[in-house]
Amino acid sequence: MSAVASSPIPPVLDHLRDQPDAAEHELRGLLARLAEVPDPRKARGLRHGLVYVLALAACAVLTGATSLTLTPRPPA
Structure with missing residues (x-):
C-alpha cells in the first residue's frame, strides 16, 4: 500500500494551472508583491529584509507549516 502524499504543493500547482491566462502586466513575481508589504x-536590530522573511514563511506554508514553532520529531 502506498503512502498518501501529504504535500499541498501538487494541488496548488494544479489549481494555478487551471486558471485562465493572465495578462502580462498581471504576472508579477512573488518577491515583487511581498516587497509592497510595509x-x-x-x-534597530533588523538583520533580514521583511520581503525575505515573508517569502520564507510562504514557502513554509506551502510545505505544510501551520505555526511558527518548531515541533521536534519523536526519536525513531
Missing part, C-alpha cells in the same frame, strides 16, 4: 518593524 515593514512595521523598527530599524
Whole structure:
C-alpha cells in the first residue's frame, strides 16, 4: 500500500494551472508583491529584509507549516 502524499504543493500547482491566462502586466513575481508589504518593524536590530522573511514563511506554508514553532520529531 502506498503512502498518501501529504504535500499541498501538487494541488496548488494544479489549481494555478487551471486558471485562465493572465495578462502580462498581471504576472508579477512573488518577491515583487511581498516587497509592497510595509515593514512595521523598527530599524534597530533588523538583520533580514521583511520581503525575505515573508517569502520564507510562504514557502513554509506551502510545505505544510501551520505555526511558527518548531515541533521536534519523536526519536525513531
